[in-house]
Amino acid sequence: MLAYFACRALFPLLEQDFGRVEWLAEETIRLFGLALAVVGAVWILMMQFAMGAHWSVDVPARALPWLVNARPFALSRNPVLLGVLAEAMGLFLTSPTALTLMALTTIWLGTQLQVRLEEEYLRASYGADYLSYCQRVRRWL
Numbered sequence: 001m002l003a004y005f006a007c008r009a010l011f012p013l014l015e016q017d018f019g020r021v022e023w024l025a026e027e028t029i030r031l032f033g034l035a036l037a038v039v040g041a042v043w044i045l046m047m048q049f050a051m052g053a054h055w056s057v058d059v060p061a062r063a064l065p066w067l068v069n070a071r072p073f074a075l076s077r078n079p080v081l082l083g084v085l086a087e088a089m090g091l092f093l094t095s096p097t098a099l100t101l102m103a104l105t106t107i108w109l110g111t112q113l114q115v116r117l118e119e120e121y122l123r124a125s126y127g128a129d130y131l132s133y134c135q136r137v138r139r140w141l
Contacts, residue, residue, distance in 0.1 A: 033093025
């Protein structure tokens with residue numbers, strides 16, 4: 001998406017070439033998309049800061065001695081990925097094209113895969129504690 005938006009900044013008419021979805025290309029929707037993308041990006045940074053040394057882009061090689069379930073993890077089991085999805089949706093709404101829709105779909109599928117891998121790891125690492133946590137806190141919101 002970054003490469004697309006860099007090219008679009010240099011060549012504004014590029015959006016037409018990538019199959020612009022006309023009914024979504026309204027100024028109000030674009031502004032909402034921009035706001036959502038900014039909120040998503042800020043949310044990602046805040047969640048990474050809140051996670052501190054526990055933040056990682058992959059499943060860790062070994063578990064922490066405790067399950068992290070405080071702060072943002074009391075609201076969502078996947079707060080960083082929630083921000084990633086919000087940012088991707090916002091970017092799609094900012095420039096709704098077939099290409100950005102494919103990027104959004106790829107990001108959605110990637111987060112679904114990441115969540116499944118993390119859940120499997122956490123279930124194996126923390127057992128009943130993780131299952132109890134899953135009953136209290138939803139996957140997204």
